[in-house]
Amino acid sequence: MIQISSDVIRGYNDTMILYLLWDAPSYGYEISKRISEMTDEMYNIKETTLYSAFKRMEKEGLVTSFYQSAENGKRRTYYQITDSGRSYYRSKCDEWQVTKDVVEHFIREE
Amino acid sequence: MIQISSDVIRGYNDTMILYLLWDAPSYGYEISKRISEMTDEMYNIKETTLYSAFKRMEKEGLVTSFYQSAENGKRRTYYQITDSGRSYYRSKCDEWQVTKDVVEHFIREE
């Protein structure tokens, strides 16, 4: 089973997280599980990577956070995407198309 | 004109360079020009990025170097891909396919 490290998608963790926040707020643990599921465990984001991404994005105004006690009585920090976050996400999607094109000039597929 | 920075393809500069060394040895300036041409100037590798990639890859045994005076009398450091470089390149191509799949789960195309 191939497992990829976060380093190879450096700069796209934020984008992946924003995608998962698009429709509703979420929190660290859930985001992490959803990424693993969606990628069939090919990519498992590291906790430190994830939480530092949240901090960075909050500072940059891409997300806002709020505390909320969950059903199970546990306290969680939820993150919510902002308008600025949505437009950042869209620009990263555009960038991705270009990046992909560029890289694929140098990739041999067999 | 969209220009992408090397940061978004972090870790794939080496792969791009190895691709260009596949059939024949080459040197910094030529590699740099060819990358710009091949990508329609969407990606222009920085000199420092390029030369430090050469150094790193030589240390890792992915390439070997030799001096040679060119037609124009200028001295150049040519780099040549090694067997190890070829197998590294192939593994990066495989990795790329996975990376692309993973990222695209989180990208909305319109």
Added chain:
DNA sequence: CTGTCGTACTATGTCTGACGTAGTAAGTGT
């Protein structure tokens, strides 16, 4: 009722590839 597991984080420090800035030097073109 104790210890392990899963959940939900925070803190701290390290590493690496990319990049900014600068400088050298030799040949070419005007």
Added chain:
DNA sequence: ACACTTACTACGTCAGACATAGTACGACAG
């Protein structure tokens, strides 16, 4: 004579990813 292109080297900085460690609370098993 001077600018420009070619062909590099040196040095220092930065940011994102990651390793390691620790905290804390609830559930659940033996």
